Amino acid sequence: MIAFWLLLAAAFFTAFYMTRQVLMVFLGKPRHAAAAHAPESPHVMTYVLVTLAFFAAIAGFINVTGVFTHWLEPEELFAGLNLTVAGTSIVVALLGIGLGYWVYRPRALPRAWMIHCGRWVLSSPRSTPSTRWTSSMIG
Numbered sequence: 385m386i387a388f389w390l391l392l393a394a395a396f397f398t399a400f401y402m403t404r405q406v407l408m409v410f411l412g413k414p415r416h417a418a419a420a421h422a423p424e425s426p427h428v429m430t431y432v433l434v435t436l437a438f439f440a441a442i443a444g445f446i447n448v449t450g451v452f453t454h455w456l457e458p459e460e461l462f463a464g465l466n467l468t469v470a471g472t473s474i475v476v477a478l479l480g481i482g483l484g485y486w487v488y489r490p491r492a493l494p495r496a497w498m499i500h501c502g503r504w505v506l507s508s509p510r511s512t513p514s515t516r517w518t519s520s521m522i523g
Contacts, residue, residue, distance in 0.1 A: 388469075391473075392473065392476050395476050396476045396477070396480040397480065398480070399477040399479075399484065400481070401484070403485055407488045407489065408488065411490050412490070
């Protein structure tokens with residue numbers, strides 16, 4: 385049982401740290417002039433990464449049924465998919481992502497958002513039409 389709680393903590397901290405990395409690397413400002421003018425990777429590199437990501441995702445979904453388990457270890461060791469463990473891990477990871485976003489969110493974006501009639505708007509009572517953001521402005 386101690387291993388379960390340690391692995392849940394590891395899932396939380398991994399989600400938190402990876403959220404920090406994504407926000408700082410992809411959504412943050414460059415910290416150096418060279419980083420501001422860095423070229424994009426060539427298409428050859430992008431195609432390889434997309435191919436690896438595709439097969440990693442497919443293998444993960446196939447293994448939910450235990451297809452690769454027989455190949456990796458004896459069948460009697462595979463206990464099957466435990467939905468309680470899987471659900472708890474997902475909730476803990478989402479909490480880590482949420483906390484990571486809250487701590488390292490881009491400060492240029494408004495702090496409080498709410499959904500109103502299918503549009504994202506500032507929840508500030510002082511928002512004017514010039515400060516109102518719609519979903520088309522965000523992406």
